[in-house]
Amino acid sequence: MASDTAVPVASTATGHPTGKGARRRPHDDTRLALMFIAPAFLGYCVFLLWPTLRGIYLSFTRFNLLTPPKWVGLDNYVRMVHDPIFWNSMKVTLEYVVLNIAFQTALALVIAVMMQRLTKKTWLRGIVLTPYLVSNVVAAMVFIWILDYQLGFGNYILQHLGLGRIAFLSSDHWVIPTIAFINVWRHVGYTALLIFAGLQTIPESVYEAGRLDGASENRMFRHLTVPLLRPILALVLIITVVGSFQVFDTVAVATQGGPVNSSRVLQFYIYDLAFGRFQFGYASALSVALLLVLLIVSIVQYRLSRADESDLD
Amino acid sequence: MFRTKRIRRRGVGVALAAATVASTLAACGGGATGSTASGTIQYWLWDSGQQPGYQKCADAFHQANPTITVHISQYGWGDYWSKLTAGFIAGTAPDVFTDHLSKFAQFADLKVLRPLDELAPTKDIQDSDYQSGLAELWKGQDGHRYGTPKDWDTISIFYSATALKAAGITPEQLSTATWNPTDGGTFEKIVAHLTVDKNGKRGDEPGFDKNNVVQHGISSEGSGGGGWGQTQWSAFTGSTGWQATDKNPWGTTFEMSDPRFLSTISWYFGLVRKGYMPTYQEIGGSSAIGTDKEIQTGMAAMGLSGSWMISTFSNLTDAKGKKLDIGIAPSPIGPSGHRASMFNGLADSITTQSKQPETSAKWVAFLAGEQCQDIIGQSGVVFPARPKATQLAIEYNKSKRNLDVTPFTDQVKDKTTFLFPVTSNAADITALMQPAMDSVYIGSQPVSSLSKVNAQLNQLFKVVG
Known part of the structure; x- marks a missing residue:
């Protein structure tokens, strides 16, 4: 999945430096840098950031994966301490x-x-x-x-x-x-x-x-x-x-x-x-x-x- | 970071499995919607010994229904359940799978099983077609039927005839042994006499060295925390008249503070302290060997095991490849005046994820029917759930293996069986019971600690239930 999305981003990234804007102002590499970072950042969001946030959310619920999660507030943390x-x-x-x-x-x-x-x-x-x-x-x-x-x-x-x-x-x-x-x-x-x-x-x-x-x-x-x-x-x-x-x-x-x-x-x-x-x-x-x-x-x-x-x- | 690859690798496996299932489903999707049922049914079981028999059933089924093919997958007990659980989560569970009473309640609670009484082919299955009590076990608390009985099992003693002979004990003595939790009765005398230390002294002789035992009188199958002591202490606790729960199935109160239970457990693990039974370390801790290996290696002279192990025991050989002489004796008569054996059975269940429930039900009905159960009976691996097929299995063992398996079947005939405790929250119960029973076996906790565990189990049903 990651490689599929990486291909188009990479091709635009390599295409960019030949553009006029890049030749006129060679010191501003921000856009180029962002494009290089994009594939990794996408992977970071999809495989790391989102699961982490969802995991934190689920820690406040009762959830068996097969039925929808139920909000229980701090119950899980209270149970953990005890x-x-x-x-x-x-x-x-x-x-x-x-x-x-x-x-x-x-x-x-x-x-x-x-x-x-x-x-x-x-x-x-x-x-x-x-x-x-x-x-x-x-x-x-x-x-x-x-x-x-x-x-x-x-x-x-x-x-x-x-x-x-x-x-x-x-x-x-x-x-x-x-x-x-x-x-x-x-x-x-x-x-x-x-x-x-x-x-x-x-x-x-x-x-x-x-x-x-x-x-x-x-x-x-x-x-x-x-x-x-x-x-x-x-x-x-x-x-x-x-x-x-x-x-x-x-x-x-x-x-x-x-x-x-x-x-x-x-x-x-x-x-x-x-x-x-x-x-x-x-x-x-x-x-x-x-x-x-x-x-x-x-x-x-x-x-x-x-x-x-x-x-x- | 570097140490969690197992989960990831398993993730890939699931994804691959998903892909294959998806493609098979896609391949036969057209047919399934037609008027005549067709396609491939994914069927799972865990016992490799039973696979050849069920393959014969699948072939017979295919012959009767040429448009339907059954694909059988076999995974070892441990992998089987984690794979099935992962399958339910990932949506790659099989159409039909072999179900176990210790797991069934959890799956019913999670609503991943399809009620069989709502599917045409399995609608008319009668409880009375099977050995009494078996079919009722597979009805949920809502009254629906979630499994069709395929086989049953009881517990008996397998012994090494050579070891018995060397000790001067006759099979009749063993078969008529009595037992009680106070002094162990004649049964403990036999166990003691069958125990031999490295100097050749027997367990009941003066100067016996309990720390250097070569042959234990009775084998160990672990602490029995995971299945209510099925092949460990259940034959003993059962023969005192004790039951694990207030009612069965679907009990909610546990009876582990009962003196009958505590005194039996105390006696049972006392055998370890006396050197009559292998220790936790000797059998390999959490990856323990069972009675079959212990008898084969000479670590134990006899031991309790289930009827599903008959073919394994009948094929045991010594180091030179010579067949061992194995006999079967019933569990001892207890304080209640009769023997006892846990009565457990497997069934086939259909998952809610199956895209072809009616076709799957057809296969399930066939598995539970006369033709397939007779095939299974004649393969001599397990006792089929139908009485007539059970008789075929008895005859097979008599003629092909020269083995008298009536100690297993007599328990059913004499009605000395008690049923496997079916409850909700089975996974939580195991999680609490396993470490608790292990520590009693190891000796790091007193038997009285089980009363506390009992309170925790009861609490479980107050919180979750």
């Missing part, structure tokens, strides 16, 4: 995000620096990205088998090491760390690649100066790489934190929120309410809550990390 499963899912989601982001970012940073400083081999850099090429569902399935309590290879190794079997995905203590680890495995390469791109922007001369001053590799990492990488790291963190809050498919495939509610993350709870229990109104209210949380988290992150300034100048 819903222990909602608060539990918030807690579980937060626990997941903290574990996932902390390990993922730290590991990715190490991998990226190693790619930058130690090896120039393309195939080695490529290997780092391979887990990301596996779909989330497949990754979850593979780990279900590896970590199976009875037959999994992972538990087979643990038992032979004398550590005893661990019910990774079916004990309430292990389930969130396990899911967080599965997603670290899958996303760390991609995150490392983003950071690696950021590292490329740091000029080699900075390191040369460091080396002349006799700084060790370790010290250069702490006092040169990290500060100069800050804007990129901030961007990567915002993207990955937002993604992390929306963890869904690993949970849907591996645990369906269990055992009991210990992996019932917010996105899965919302999905279950909407598509399992036909409570689209209440599910919309929870989605709005998630939207607000993400908005606040992103703004705070942006401010704290001064993502819009660089120390490179």
